[in-house]
Amino acid sequence: MSQVFNFSAGPAMMPEAVLAQAQQELLNWQNQGTSVMEVSHRGKYFMELAAQSVQDLRQLYGVPDNYEILFMQGGARGQFAAIPMNLLGEKGKALYLTSGHWSATAAKEARNFAEIDEINIVDDNYKITRLDFSDIASQYDYVHYCPNETISGVEIFDVPNVGDAVLVADMSSNILARQIDISQFGMIYAGAQKNLGPAGITIAIIRKDLIGKARKSTPSIWDYAVQSKADSMINTPPTFAWYLCALVFKHMLNEGGLREYEKRNAIKAQTLYDYIDSSALFSNVVAKENRSTMNVTFVTGNPELDAKFVAEATAAGLHALKGHKVLGGMRASIYNAMPLAGVEALIAFMKKFETENI
Structure with a gap:
């Protein structure tokens, strides 16, 4: 089989070096004669791995000391509920800025717990219309x-x-894709299955002064203070997913950290967008200043031709290019683990398909 490039939006491809290391260690981790999946999460070796993973993520992402790093479960959807249960205070309401499906879904879930105001910040051209809320934000928790x-x-x-x-x-979908100033946020959270590791674990980075304010009815599994005191181990965590995330953090540090990954990601995205903009068949409808570095959407304008493209691309080893059912078309997710060679292979196929179908 020729090389396959996986453009899945999540679970997404992982670094080949990380998977190779996991394969090598699968039956004999830390010379224990067992896999990491078979050892106690409270045992010496796994506790050392967990502590090192927190230290590596803190170094990789520039997480200040006054922020807690939690490894949780339930995906981002779980956090849609946990956030209002933990962060709503005396004001009793929150503001949700919606720019698409997932931000709107988060707002919908939060309404089960509190009064939510929602402001749509994207127009019909997929352009962000407003980012200054300093005049009203003080009303919200x-x-x-x-x-x-x-x-x-x-x-x-x-x-x-x-x-x-x-x-x-x-x-x-963009954690660890570029450098950011963590101190600008009260909390950042992310499902692991795009840039961090496999599905099954969720990272939450929370300013410590925000922890310990959960409502009494909050289940202990979603209480940030309970999780913090238990080192994210109030219950048995998904140990294999945590292990793989730890390998990814170490791999990224060895590759040059976020400065290097930000550079790679910018090149990949610009290369693909440049071709789409020059194409007579394919187009991207997102305003240029708001085009995603991680998820490149495109269409031919003909749903039948889109379906043909996806089928032929899959046969050519370019997998998971079908767009989400909400919007259709195509989507190339080019997260950290996607090499430039994958983008170049996609462009070569798109050029061939354009020649044959225009």
Whole structure:
């Protein structure tokens, strides 16, 4: 079989070197004669791995000392509920900035727990229309947004201005893609299955002064204070997923850290967008200033031709290019683990398909 490039939006491809190491260690981790999946999460070896993973992520992402790093379960959807249960205070309401499917879904879930105001910040051209909320943010216990919408391929590169209010970001699809100033956020969270590791574990980075304010009815599994005191092990965590995340963090540090990955990601995205803009067949409908670095959407304008493209691309070893059912078309997810060679292979196939179908 020729090389396969996996453009899945999540679970997404992982670094080949990480998978190779996991394969090598699968039956004999730390010379224990067992796999990492078979040892106690409270045993010496796994506890050392967990502590090192926190240290590596803190170094990799520049996480300040006054932030807690939690490894949780339930995906980003679990956090849609956990956030209002933990962060709502005396004001009793939150502001949700919606720019696509996932930010709107987060707002819908939060309404089960509190009064939510919602402001749509994207127009019909998939352009972000407003990011300054300093005049109203003080009314709310927190302001929530999603910097990268995987379905529509819309990314918000500037951090919203919320004054002194607590800013919460769902970074499931762009965490560790570029350098950011963590101190601008009260909380960042992300499902692992795009840039961090496999599905099954969720990272939450929370300013410590925000922990310990959960409502009494909050289940202990979702209480940030309970999780913090238990080192994210109030129950048995998904140990294999945690192990793989730990390998990814170490791999990224060895590769040059976020400065290097930010450079690679910018080159991959610009290369693909440049071709799409020059194409007579394919187009991208997102405003240029808000085009996602991680999820590149494109269409031919003909649903039948889109389906033909996806089928032929799959046969050619370019997998998972079908767009989300909400929007259709195509989507190339080019997360950290996608090499430039994968983008170049996709462009070569797109050029061939264009020649044959225009």
